Amino acid sequence: MTRGHRRAAFLIAGSVVVLLLAFFLRADEHASRHPDRSASGGPGSLPGPRASSAAMASSRESLRISGIVRDAQGPVAGVRVSASRVDADTLSERPCPETHLDHQHPRQERLLADCSSTDREQEYARLVEMREGEAPVLAQTVTDDDGSFVLDGLPAGAVTLWALGEAGAAVQPEVEAGSDGVMLMLEEGILLSGQVVDAFTRAPIPGAQVTWVHEAGSRFFDGLADAQGRFRVGPLPPGRYVKVASAKGWRTKAFLEDVWLDADSDVTLELQRKVPLAGVVLTPAGLPASGLTLHLSARDERSDSQSTRSDAEGRFHFEEVPAISHRLWAWTDDETAFGEVEVLPPANAVLRLESVTFIEGTVRDEQGTPVEHVAIRTEEQSQRDGPSPATFTDEAGHYRLGPLTGGYVELTLKRERYQNSEHRLSLSAIQREPMDFTLVKAMSVDGIVVDPRGTAIPGVRLNLRPVRHDYSSYLAANVRAETALSDENGRFIVDSLGDGADELIAETEGLRPVRMAVEVPSTGLRVVMHPGASVSGTVVDARGAPMSNVDLFLWNTAPLSGQGRTTRVDSAGAFAWRGLAEGHYVVEARLRTLGSVDSVSQPVDLEPGTDAHVSLRFDEGRALRGMTVDTEGRPVPGVRIKACIPNEDIPAWVMYGPACRSGDDQGVLSGPDGRFILKDLRAPAYQLVAWKEGLEFAPSRSRGGTPDASSLQVSAGADDLRLVLEHRPRLRGQVVSEDGTPLRFSVPGWTVMGQVLEGTFDFPLANDGRQSIVVSAKGFHDLLREFKVSPGKDVDLGTLVMARSRTARFIILDEATHGSLAGVRVHIRFSYERNPDPYPHPIPGSFEGVLDARSSAEVEGLPFAPIGLYVVRADSYSKQFVDLDAAQETVTVLMPAASP
Structure with missing residues (x-):
């Protein structure tokens, strides 16, 4: 037996032992992890007091954690306490599912939390739907009458403790198994509620499941929608959450909540219904194409494609497809024909293939000598199973490129020491003669990139730009700048647009950029890159505890210095930037919640080689309390309120300040008595905005601050606020045919796409002044009506009679x-x-x-x-x-x- 075989046998034997142990150890754990996923949320009911993982307790290496749960009044009984662990299989540690990579963000360095919002949403939806990525619950129990708890059967290492009860919630990461006397302090828990509706009709979806995912802890908390599509989960600890909604017959969707939730939240989640999609695929001659594989994928997002086969009559069928725009495409097996069409299910689709084209020829230099290893690429072609066609010329300068689709193709020819060559070709005009190209020699600069110790640096991006003195020529040079990457030995060749003096720019992550004048052509250039300056630090709260729930910005205060850099803080509140140029900077930490955005900042001067350290501390915040009322002083519940930093208080070096929008699902909600509280405010002044459908915030009629057109500015000592909301005018009307029969109709721009109304409409008006409305009904001419809106006055358009078409x-x-x-x-x-x-x-x-x-x-x-x-x-x-x-x-x- 070879050493490889012996090692494999050892691993198999070990795996069998591990699987047998896991079977017994996880049996009781599974029951405790999923005891009862109810509409009330949380981890569900427990078997009884002191219920913990008995199987794990029997392990000879098991450990325990003991402690007490308290709130402001003292110990709390009946609180559910559990321990979980984030590992490589949980959502917090999953890699970003990127479809392409770049040199600044290799795949292995990017976690799911660092993905683009679209990639994060799709991956969360996929994983949560399959119930993957949830942090395993290692043990759980309920506190005794004195608030004490013991979690048995824990493996060695750090775990996250969760305390969930009616009196509040708490989460504490990085607690070592074997710890005694742990105190969990309950905070006021947050209730997460809302409604799940159809994205087109806005009809509620009964029985929909909503899972709130605590991002840092990878814990899942489930709620079930009632007959009105309403759900409620909690109380849960404050944190960043992702919402995932699903229902049978609808597409599972994730919704990013990219703020720190520290107050009750009420949201509307829209799902797209799944519908069948059928159609026929035809040959270029218009005949049924049988036995072809058809692919279907969402048009505007990255997603896995579905596939099916056409039958003898060219017909095909997809069982369940989200009712959104898709791309449908197919190739013949020999890749001589291709077809693509945009479809909107459930409409029947017709896909007609087109013959594809291959082009071939020879690439030569100006003297007619064949040029080998020329890269020939196309711009993005139609949707396909792989990348757009690309090839290289052989030793004789010959190439063959395809299959190519569509009416034209844009080609780019590239080779070191030659000028790039771009061509736009009409495929319909291409004959059978070869398509030959001539490349022109370029003036080049070659050399090596090293660090101060002489070690080669691969993957450095190098730009060679002509030196220009007038602005228009500089812009033109920017557009045409040549770029190269240093190879694994640090060597590079970068081509110039001409000869003479150029500027070479070398950039890579973590090192200080290099700008140097060079003569073109030149050879043997040595580019030395230095680490540059760095900034590191920590963010803590008023008690000195690390804060991992903030966004970090690094602003260069020099004029026209561009956008700031961003980064995340780790669980210990630490952050770092490296490879910085010298200059004057400001480090800013922002805390974004439903009700406000607060920040702290600290300036820092960087010299070459500086390693600066800053400590950012959020002081204890204050609270603003008030009430939302109508013009008669009566409480108005369910109003959303947000506190924004006034524009004049945002420093000039902040390229983009925190958004302060009304009309979305964010904002602190006023309660049934109209009362609200905005917590942890630290700025000297804020602008308050408030909104609720059908009502309009009236700052001039409000109390406790200085009004402007759309907000109320309040100072640090404001108290007893009264935010007045007044009735918005409404637009009403009735829609009938010429014989007086009420019609089914839609109002583009006023209703959700696809929503059909019956006979009448009644809309709140958002603005005053002249407006218009277009009414559409199948079989009738569109009807346009213009009207004027005056403050406080409803508009009744009466009966709108639509003429048949x-x-x-x-x-x-x-x-x-x-x-x-x-x-x-x-x-x-x-x-x-x-x-x-x-x-x-x-x-x-x-x-x-x-x-x-x-x-x-x-x-x-x-x-x-x-x-x-x-x-x-x-x-x-x-x-x-x-x-x-x-x-x-x-x-x-x-x-x-x-x-x-």
Whole structure:
């Protein structure tokens, strides 16, 4: 047996032992982790007092943690205490699922928390739906009458302790197993509530599950929506949470709550219904294409694609697809034809393949000598299974590139010591002759990048820019700047746009940028990069405890210095930036909550090689209390209030200040009695904004501060605030047909896309002054009404009578063969050339899309009068005019074939 075989056998034997132990140790743990996921939230009910993991307690290496749970009044009985651990399988430690990498952020250095918001949302939705990534609960129990608890059966190492009770909640990370006398101090817990609705109709989704994920601790807390789609979870400890909502028949979706939640939150979560998608795939000749694999993916986001096969008639079917825009595409097995179309389920789809193109030829220099290893790449082509086509020339300078799709292609040819060459080619015009290219020699600079000790530095980005004195030429040089990366030996070759004096710029993460004048051409250049200055530090609260819930910014106070740098703090409140140029900086820490944004900052001067350390401390904050009332002084519950730093108090070196928006799901909520509290405020003055649907904040009628047009400015000593909300005017009306029958209609811009109203509408008006509304109903002409809004006065448009319209079907065929053009994209539009000016009837909308399986398209909103339109075939831009009489409902149009 080889050493590799012996090692494998040892690992297998060890794995069997581990699995057997895990089976017994996890059996009771599973029951304790999922005892009862109820609408009340939290980890659920427990088997009884002192319930803990007995299986783990039987382990010979098991440890325990003992302590007491208290609140401001003393020990608290009946509090659920549990211990969990964040590890490599939990959400906090999962890597970012990036589809591409860059040199500044290698995959192994980026965690899920550092992903883009879109990637984070999609990955959270995927993992939570599969119930993956939750921190395992190692033991749990309930406090005795004296508030004491004991957690048995813990493995060695640090754990996170959770205390959840009706009196409040607490979380304490990094508690070593074996600790005694641990005190958990309950804070006022937060209640997380809201409603789950359909994204298009706004109808509630009963039975939807909502999971609140505590980001730092990777704990899941579940709630179940009732018949009205309402849910409630908590009380939970303050923290950063991600919401994940799911329901059978709807797409699971994650919602980032990128603020520190320290107050009750009420949100609306929108889910997209899953629907079937069916259609047909056709060959370039318009015949059914059988046995093809079709791929489907969301158009505007990164997501895994679905696949299915077409049957003998070219038909295909996807069972469940979110009702959002998708890309549908397919290749033939031999990659001689490709098709792509945008679809919006549940509409039937038609996908017509197009023949693809391969191009080949030879790349030579100015003397006609073949050039090998020239990189030839295309700009992003249509959706496909892999990257866009790319190739290299061989020793004879020959290349073959493809398959290429669409009407044209943009090529870029690159090789060291040659000028880049870009070409835009019409694929329809390409003949069978070779496509040859000539590269022009470039003036180059080559050398090596090293640190002060002479060690080579790979992955350094180097730009060579011409030195210019006038601004316009400088901008042009910026656009055309050449870039190279140093290889694993630190060597580089970067090409210039000409000869003479250039500026070489070398940049990489963690080292100070280098700018140096160079002569072009030159060889053997040595670029030395130094570590530069660094700033590190910690953020603590008023008690000196580390704060990991803040955002860190580093601002260069020099004019026009650009955006600041950002970073995160670790669990110990520590942060660091490296590779900084000398200068005057300000380090800022921001604490963002539902109700406010507070910050502390400290200036720091950096000299070359400086290693500066700063300590940022958030002082004890104060509270602002008040009440939201109507114009009669009656309490108004459910108002959202936010405190913002006044614009004049934001320092000039802050390139982008904290957002202060109203109208979203953030803001502290006023209670049933209208009372609210804004906690932990530290700035000398704030601007308060308040909002609730159908009401408008009236600062001039409010009390406790200085009003302006949209906010109330309050000082540090403000108390007994009264924020007045007044009735907003409403817009009302009734929509009927010419015979008085109430209609089903929509109001674009006033209702959610896809939401259909029945007979009447009643909307709050957001602004005063002149406004307009457009009412749309299938089979009727759109109706426009203009009106004027005056403060405090409702607007009643009365009965809106909609006039009937007609729909005409355009059957579009190939002019030469009279064959079907199903799946070909066309545009059908109103013709200003073929109709009188001014046109005395409503102008219809246009059609833009692919022809259906019958080679036809419908145009709605046509008047019962003669009208002229034109049809454009997108693949050839050929144009045909069509004249319809006053009653025509079907017309056949013969379109010329695509240009050769």
